[in-house]
Amino acid sequence: MANNISTVTDTQTVLRTENLNVYYGKFLALKDIWLDIPKNQVTAFIGPSGCGKSTLLRCYNRLNDLIESFRADGKILFYDKNLYASDIDPVEVRRRIGMVFQRPNPFPKSIYDNIAFGAKINGYKGNMDELVERSLRQAALWDEVKDKLRQSGSSLSGGQQQRLCIARAIAVQPEIILMDEPCSALDPISTLRVEELIHQLKEQYTIVIVTHNMQQAARVSDKTAFFNVRTTETGGRNGYMVEYDATELIFNNPQQQDTRDYVSGRFG
Numbered sequence: 403m404a405n406n407i408s409t410v411t412d413t414q415t416v417l418r419t420e421n422l423n424v425y426y427g428k429f430l431a432l433k434d435i436w437l438d439i440p441k442n443q444v445t446a447f448i449g450p451s452g453c454g455k456s457t458l459l460r461c462y463n464r465l466n467d468l469i470e471s472f473r474a475d476g477k478i479l480f481y482d483k484n485l486y487a488s489d490i491d492p493v494e495v496r497r498r499i500g501m502v503f504q505r506p507n508p509f510p511k512s513i514y515d516n517i518a519f520g521a522k523i524n525g526y527k528g529n530m531d532e533l534v535e536r537s538l539r540q541a542a543l544w545d546e547v548k549d550k551l552r553q554s555g556s557s558l559s560g561g562q563q564q565r566l567c568i569a570r571a572i573a574v575q576p577e578i579i580l581m582d583e584p585c586s587a588l589d590p591i592s593t594l595r596v597e598e599l600i601h602q603l604k605e606q607y608t609i610v611i612v613t614h615n616m617q618q619a620a621r622v623s624d625k626t627a628f629f630n631v632r633t634t635e636t637g638g639r640n641g642y643m644v645e646y647d648a649t650e651l652i653f654n655n656p657q658q659q660d661t662r663d664y665v666s667g668r669f670g
């Protein structure tokens with residue numbers, strides 16, 4: 403990275419990406435990524451379609467392992483542990499690094515059980531009622547659902563379902579929450595509520611969010627990474643990171659012309 407200007411106070415790094423290359427079969431989807439994710443901050447990934455934002459996000463909780471053609475080299479360090487080392491249990495990685503997806507996907511269970519299910523599987527021994535209430539409160543959903551906890555999660559509105567999914571992610575006490583375009587299926591008011599929630603959650607969690615909405619990146623994140631796609635001589639399209647810095651600098655004073663063009667809406 404060729405820039406060293408940052409207005410963000412240096413904090414502890416929770417995820418360090420070093421020289422990461424990601425392949426699907428022979429296709430190099432992400433090339434030579436170096437990126438540090440700071441603790442208790444919100445980091446946004448922006449960039450045109452196909453530049454590898456979701457691929458990188460899914461590397462952080464080993465969700466790409468489920469894709470047969472996937473292969474990665476380089477390192478992703480979670481504190482000092484390489485997430486891809488042979489002694490790392492991907493299930494434990496996914497508990498400590500949770501994920502919220504683009505479309506709300508509650509389990510076909512009650513609101514209560516949506517929260518309790520993961521905790522039970524993870525051997526939670528505490529008071530389940532308290533955990534359900536605490537998780538729903540943290541997800542700013544408690545007041546809306548406290549009288550109908552036994553109703554199906556899918557009976558809620560889209561925005562409520564997404565907050566239920568956030569509550570479900572929180573319930574297993576992760577350290578990091580990955581969000582892949584969490585508001586793209588929501589109306590503007592629900593989007594605002596989720597954005598407010600992201601602000602509150604970063605006091606306790608580290609958040610990494612992929613978003614196509616640049617205003618959203620500017621509103622919610624402390625740091626922003628801009629990715630782009632480079633077409634190779636053989637016609638391949640490799641994703642790479644152009645610039646990573648404090649969000650304010652990425653939007654107001656980027657160092658790279660491609661970033662400037664993208665954030666000003668000249669391409670993408």
Ligand SMILES: Nc1ncnc2c1ncn2[C@@H]1O[C@H](COP(=O)(O)OP(=O)(O)OP(=O)(O)O)[C@@H](O)[C@H]1O
Pocket residue numbers: 426431449450451452453454455456457458469471639641
């Ligand atoms: N399971 C897969 N198998 C093969 N190629 C894949 C797979 N998933 C993603 N890709 C390819 O990897 C590249 C990066 O995709 P990815 O979804 O990470 O990009 P993105 O920046 O998140 O895009 P978008 O903004 O459209 O969601 C694309 O060329 C895509 O076609």
